[in-house]
Amino acid sequence: xxxVTQTPRYLIKTRGQQVTLSCSPISGHRSVSWYQQTPGQGxxxxxxxxxxxQRNKGNFPGRFSGRQFSNSRSExxxxxxxxxxxxxxxxxxxxxxxxYNEQFFGPGTRLTVL
Amino acid sequence: AQSVAQPEDQVNVAxxxxxxxxxxxxxxxxxxxxxxxxxxxxxLQFLLKYITGDNLVKGxxxxxxxxxxxxxxxxxxxxxxxxxxxxxxFCAVRDMNNNAGNMLTFxxxxxxxxxx
Numbered sequence: 001x002x003x004v005t006q007t008p009r010y011l012i013k014t015r016g017q018q019v020t021l022s023c024s025p026i027s028g029h030r031s032v033s034w035y036q037q038t039p040g041q042g043x044x045x046x047x048x049x050x051x052x053x054q055r056n057k058g059n060f061p062g063r064f065s066g067r068q069f070s071n072s073r074s075e076x077x078x079x080x081x082x083x084x085x086x087x088x089x090x091x092x093x094x095x096x097x098x099x100y101n102e103q104f105f106g107p108g109t110r111l112t113v114l
Numbered sequence: 115a116q117s118v119a120q121p122e123d124q125v126n127v128a129x130x131x132x133x134x135x136x137x138x139x140x141x142x143x144x145x146x147x148x149x150x151x152x153x154x155x156x157x158l159q160f161l162l163k164y165i166t167g168d169n170l171v172k173g174x175x176x177x178x179x180x181x182x183x184x185x186x187x188x189x190x191x192x193x194x195x196x197x198x199x200x201x202x203x204f205c206a207v208r209d210m211n212n213n214a215g216n217m218l219t220f221x222x223x224x225x226x227x228x229x230x
Contacts, residue, residue: 100146
């Protein structure tokens, strides 16, 4: 089985722009979660989507949003980018939600905001 | 609220020696506990998990972890370290009794350095 894929791998934007990141989960997985990784704050949960519905949301401003499509692929969007949004954004997939299954992570998208 | 603490930013060990990476957690209910490893410019790779049952859990690449409920700890161990084990290790917890889906709370990470 192919793993979790994320596109693009690297992205450079300027303050005020918006960005869309994409995640394709492992085939058959219906849950997709997003995490932000920074040197200062570590790994923080952004949100989870399951069957096209947002299941849970972390403590991030409304500039961070996401969606999931019927094929379980997910996108996250960050509007009005700030310097502090520079981070590695990781997507993780799992067969279902709220169970003991581990999550499988993609390689991440490194976003740099100038 | 749930939280994870990894008290050591870095652990140094000589190749061939045993290694321990420490993790303590706090959840209101019963925990699901996970260890992940991250190599440079890569995502997180799953190592092992504790769900229920035996307190000693065996995982990938010869790693194991011991769940201790009274000490709320889940330390990662390996009997004999390899240079290739050098990486960033994350402990994570999920409260099985809450309604937070798959949300994981991660510790700050511990960098493991194995010297030849």
